Amino acid sequence: xxxxxxxxxxATDWVDLKTQPVPxxxxxxxxxxxxxxxxxxDGVVKAVNGVSYTLDRGETLGVVGESGSGKxxxxxxxxxxxxxxxGKIEGGDVLYRGRSLVxxxxxxxxxxxxxxxxxxxxxxxxSLNPVYTIGRQLSEGMILHRGYSxxxxxxxxxxxxxxxxxxxxxxxxxxxxxxxxxxMRQRVMIAMALACDPDILIADEPTTALDVTIQAQIIELMxxxxxxxxNAIIMITHxxxxxxxxxxxxxxxxxxxPVEFGTAEEIFYEPIHxxxxxxxxxxxxxxxxEKRPLTPIKGNPPSLVNAPAGCAFSPRCPYATDLCRxxxxxxxVTETGHYSRCHYxxxxxxxxANAPETSRTKTMLDHAADAVAAAQEGGEA
Amino acid sequence: MLRYIARRIxxxxxxxxxxxxxxxxMQNVVPGDPIKLIAGEKKLDPQTEINLRASYxxxxxxxxxxxxxxxxxxxxxxxxxxxxxxxxxxxxxxxxGRSYQQNGKEVTKILSQKYPYTFKLAVVAIxxxxxxxxxxxMVSAIKRYSAWDVGVTLVTSGLVAMPAFWFGMLQQxxxxxxxxxxxxxxxxxxxxxxxxxxxxxxxxxxxILPALTLAAVSTAYTARIMRSQLLEVLNQDYIRTARAxxxxxxAVIWRHALKNALIPVVTYIGMDFGGMLAGAIxxxxxxxxxGVGFETYRAISQRDWPIVMGxxxxxxxxxxxxxxxxxxxxxxxxxxxxxxxxxxE
Ligand SMILES: Nc1ncnc2c1ncn2[C@@H]1O[C@H](COP(=O)(O)OP(=O)(O)O)[C@@H](O)[C@H]1O
Ligand code: SF4
Ligand SMILES: [Mg+2]
Numbered sequence: 145x146x147x148x149x150x151x152x153x154x155a156t157d158w159v160d161l162k163t164q165p166v167p168x169x170x171x172x173x174x175x176x177x178x179x180x181x182x183x184x185x186d187g188v189v190k191a192v193n194g195v196s197y198t199l200d201r202g203e204t205l206g207v208v209g210e211s212g213s214g215k216x217x218x219x220x221x222x223x224x225x226x227x228x229x230x231g232k233i234e235g236g237d238v239l240y241r242g243r244s245l246v247x248x249x250x251x252x253x254x255x256x257x258x259x260x261x262x263x264x265x266x267x268x269x270x271s272l273n274p275v276y277t278i279g280r281q282l283s284e285g286m287i288l289h290r291g292y293s294x295x296x297x298x299x300x301x302x303x304x305x306x307x308x309x310x311x312x313x314x315x316x317x318x319x320x321x322x323x324x325x326x327x328m329r330q331r332v333m334i335a336m337a338l339a340c341d342p343d344i345l346i347a348d349e350p351t352t353a354l355d356v357t358i359q360a361q362i363i364e365l366m367x368x369x370x371x372x373x374x375n376a377i378i379m380i381t382h383x384x385x386x387x388x389x390x391x392x393x394x395x396x397x398x399x400x401x402p403v404e405f406g407t408a409e410e411i412f413y414e415p416i417h418x419x420x421x422x423x424x425x426x427x428x429x430x431x432x433x434e435k436r437p438l439t440p441i442k443g444n445p446p447s448l449v450n451a452p453a454g455c456a457f458s459p460r461c462p463y464a465t466d467l468c469r470x471x472x473x474x475x476x477v478t479e480t481g482h483y484s485r486c487h488y489x490x491x492x493x494x495x496x497a498n499a500p501e502t503s504r505t506k507t508m509l510d511h512a513a514d515a516v517a518a519a520q521e522g523g524e525a
Numbered sequence: 526m527l528r529y530i531a532r533r534i535x536x537x538x539x540x541x542x543x544x545x546x547x548x549x550x551m552q553n554v555v556p557g558d559p560i561k562l563i564a565g566e567k568k569l570d571p572q573t574e575i576n577l578r579a580s581y582x583x584x585x586x587x588x589x590x591x592x593x594x595x596x597x598x599x600x601x602x603x604x605x606x607x608x609x610x611x612x613x614x615x616x617x618x619x620x621x622g623r624s625y626q627q628n629g630k631e632v633t634k635i636l637s638q639k640y641p642y643t644f645k646l647a648v649v650a651i652x653x654x655x656x657x658x659x660x661x662x663m664v665s666a667i668k669r670y671s672a673w674d675v676g677v678t679l680v681t682s683g684l685v686a687m688p689a690f691w692f693g694m695l696q697q698x699x700x701x702x703x704x705x706x707x708x709x710x711x712x713x714x715x716x717x718x719x720x721x722x723x724x725x726x727x728x729x730x731x732x733i734l735p736a737l738t739l740a741a742v743s744t745a746y747t748a749r750i751m752r753s754q755l756l757e758v759l760n761q762d763y764i765r766t767a768r769a770x771x772x773x774x775x776a777v778i779w780r781h782a783l784k785n786a787l788i789p790v791v792t793y794i795g796m797d798f799g800g801m802l803a804g805a806i807x808x809x810x811x812x813x814x815x816g817v818g819f820e821t822y823r824a825i826s827q828r829d830w831p832i833v834m835g836x837x838x839x840x841x842x843x844x845x846x847x848x849x850x851x852x853x854x855x856x857x858x859x860x861x862x863x864x865x866x867x868x869x870e
Pocket of ligand 2: 418
């Protein structure tokens with residue numbers, strides 16, 4: 145798995161891709177029909193099966209789906225952090241500023257990671273190395289990618305900690321991770337990810353492990369940093385409510401596949417996939433009324449090894465027909481690029497008859513925004 | 526930190542008293558009269574025997590050291606508790622008594638002659654164990670399921686299952702005897718003793734087989750602990766964080782994984798060193814190595830209780846000091862551990 149690599153080439157002969165213009169006709173990040181399968185003893189796990197999207201600077205993409213739907217594997221594949229084997233890219237490509245990340249060597253990817261594309265993870269309690277100080281862990285990337293001296297890097301670490309709102313930063317850089325609360329550690333993770341001013345920040349469920357009150361603060365911090373730096377954000381979550389407020393585009397994933405992709409407005413007000421309807425209905429509503437009780441989607445996600453023959457959602461879909469159970473749905477794309485993998489997505493009468501009522505009004509989004517605002521009023525522990 | 530050390534030392538006192546007391550009581554239960562054994566096969570002259578018992582304070586004496594007799598003209602045995610108290614008193618004055626067998630030689634002198642051999646052997650063994658064990662475990666973890674890993678697993682399983690003395694004897698047979706035959710005396714290793722000015726080999730050669738024997742089983746454990754720890758650490762979230770920063774695999778292993786993985790390994794090696802300093806009775810006996818282990822073994826078989834008591838006393842203290850050092854070294858490896866009594870978690 146981990147080999148004793150040869151000594152890494154110095155950064156001097158490498159030109160940071162983030163300083164290069166995005167070539168004509170390309171986006172900052174383009175994921176095209178990406179497929180990442182795991183070859184295990186139990187069979188082939190199709191963890192990512194045909195994911196496509198584009199992303200530009202300043203944009204936020206929300207990736208939403210149940211646990212196990214392939215959200216993390218998708219982003220780790222982009223980062224080149226999936227061990228191969230057992231993983232294998234079975235198709236598709238990832239283009240960053242027009243360059244294929246899939247075809248890059250490990251050495252080239254080391255320049256990209258942390259420098260052009262940075263990532264923060266779900267559990268801030270375990271994502272920092274317990275035996276080194278925060279300052280040392282913050283400095284590492286800057287020493288590596290920017291050629292800073294230890295002194296410069298430490299100085300910059302203090303500034304970064306101040307930027308992400310950690311009080312008494314001069315003292316705190318010398319502290320160890322266990323001396324910080326969960327919310328504070330996630331702030332440290334954000335500071336660490338932004339240390340080299342990346343183009344893209346991938347946040348893999350950054351608030352799932354945190355208290356509700358702190359969740360909103362972390363999201364707000366990421367937005368504020370985005371306004372200052374202009375980076376793109378890929379926000380992964382299993383809770384559609386979390387991205388309600390901040391995403392420009394949303395990709396809904398189910399069983400390794402994107403089942404619906406569109407702008408946040410499209411996903412919230414005009415969703416055309418039954419799974420998205422289910423997600424919309426299951427957003428916890430701060431003002432639960434009897435007419436619209438919380439409706440979680442019944443059943444469990446399918447096995448990724450023996451996927452159902454037809455639509456992957458068919459075992460749980462209330463509208464499934466024989467066609468659904470036998471044939472894979474095609475991708476139906478609207479003029480705006482809003483797409484859905486459902487046999488009936490093109491059928492306006494089917495959609496209007498079955499889509500949740502609230503999703504076509506603005507109340508849903510307003511409620512979600514209220515929830516965030518209410519949470520922000522609470523202080524961080 | 527100082528308070529922690531003081532507390533540990535205070536906690537240690539009852540343990541020490543308990544261990545020595547048990548041993549003291551055992552002296553009286555184990556068959557064989559040590560004073561009668563001094564003369565070996567011969568019969569001891571009754572007056573000499575009384576004088577000997579008096580000089581070792583086994584019977585009551587007056588201020589001049591002359592034995593006291595009861596009405597029937599028999600000597601009066603000193604009660605156990607009195608002897609224990611005088612042992613403790615002596616200990617506090619740095620006096621561990623005198624040997625029964627070696628013409629009343631002072632136990633402190635005997636031990637100070639033996640301890641350097643045990644210490645040097647232990648250091649060589651621990652260096653071998655650390656280097657070979659850690660390196661083998663690391664390579665196994667990094668190249669998991671490779672031929673190397675399978676080989677290490679097989680060898681370590683074999684070593685763990687093998688009694689140390691038998692492994693030592695196999696070594697003697699192979700390197701000392703068979704090798705000598707096969708090469709017609711061209712190449713072989715010494716299998717006994719420590720060399721000396723007139724010895725066949727330079728002194729260091731005498732360390733090879735005893736040190737290998739002493740280190741064998743612990744090296745196997747070290748390699749296994751290192752392998753499993755490194756594999757576990759490499760699965761941790763903070764390793765993924767380090768990779769996401771752009772560090773190479775190699776840098777991640779050396780800078781992020783190793784220190785974490787070493788914490789339990791260092792504990793094991795430290796405890797093991799304590800054990801080796803307690804004298805490797807089997808290894809020292811098999812190789813005629815003149816250390817405390819061999820000496821203790823000999824003393825037990827000859828019922829030379831002062832030596833047994835003395836070496837156990839020193840061993841208990843040494844082991845306790847080593848354990849304390851290991852615990853303290855934790856704090857340097859793992860910042861989550863602090864000795865101020867409060868828990869940071
Ligand atoms: N190394 C691996 N080997 C085999 N299967 C894996 C591996 N990593 C992830 N998977 C599988 O890929 C699927 C998607 O996982 P993941 O992307 O982590 O889901 P999530 O959407 O919760 O982030 C899961 O079914 C998981 O079991
Ligand atoms: S294709 Fe059929 S089963 Fe699948 S989501 Fe659409 S209606 Fe449901
Ligand atoms: Mg995940």
